[in-house]
Amino acid sequence: MSMTSKLKEAMVGLKAGCVTLDYPARPRPVAENFRGRPIFDASKCIGCAGCANNCPAREILVFDVCQEVRVLKYLGRRCTYCGRCADVCPEKAITMSHEYETATGNIGDLQQRLDLFMSTCQRCGRCFKDTSPLEQLKLKGYRFDDLSNERWIFRSRAYLESEPLVDDIKIELD
């Protein structure tokens, strides 16, 4: 009895065959709409920083070195590959690639850095194109003021009034 059941089990096992993937030896393709690591195309980027404003993980940093040069830095550490940066990019400079084999021993391998030339407006000093409606969601935009320390500062969009509307001292900081 037990012999026949073992034979049956062996037959089932033979019929099923081998299901294990031969993965690292053989590449494994991904689905068509898979979102992997975002790739930044510096030739298309206009430096509007819409991606930096919309990144939920705050992974894209924007920093103005001088009036002409803007640095856009993608760190890639806590990126969730959500694709919002690619959605809001007005020039389609960011593409979500199929690249997922990003394991590395050095976390700095993941970063992408673009040094962009920004033209100088005679009136305002900096010109932007119109960004997409997602940009108007009033998300907090961050810039960081120090490239080496990667320290964050909050970028306010409010205009500075000559007289303060509220007393600054009375605002409680949480």
Next chain:
Amino acid sequence: MLKNLCQKMFGRSLWVYHANSGGCNGCDIEVLNVLTPYYDVERFGIKLVGSPRHADVMLCQGPALRATARALRAAYDAMPAPKLVFAIGGCACGGGIWHDTYAVLGPVEKVIPVNFYIPGCPPRPEAIIYGVAVAVGLVDKKVAPVEFKELEMPIPRYHPSDLRGKDEMVVYEKMEKI
């Protein structure tokens, strides 16, 4: 080379300890997926153990939280000396989406030294296998930092002093790019 490879494959079996210090369980599911017969990671001798004292490798998921950082450090200290730490997922690599909140200290490398990073939210099981294969030495890493610099700025800068009148025609002598 094949001998070297086999030595690396069979000579050292990595026993992994699975430490979650406050992740969302997504990376845990992917790690357990890796251990299933479909992505059979026991081909490389990798085995899940229950105690950090038996482990060679610690798989960290989730950021270092204020509440769990001390426990994570204790688990790391309990591992015997040649030890590796894998940070799996965006939380362990960089602190996750809530990296700047009160309870989150940041990536696990703030608490314990990390040897290999596998980013993704969550990483595919293939990505985890790839990270293990990079660590064991079966394959090479694929990513490298990308830097783009515009050395020549596209708009030329005009200095009025360089404009010279030359019989009814203005010649611009020095064409300097910014």
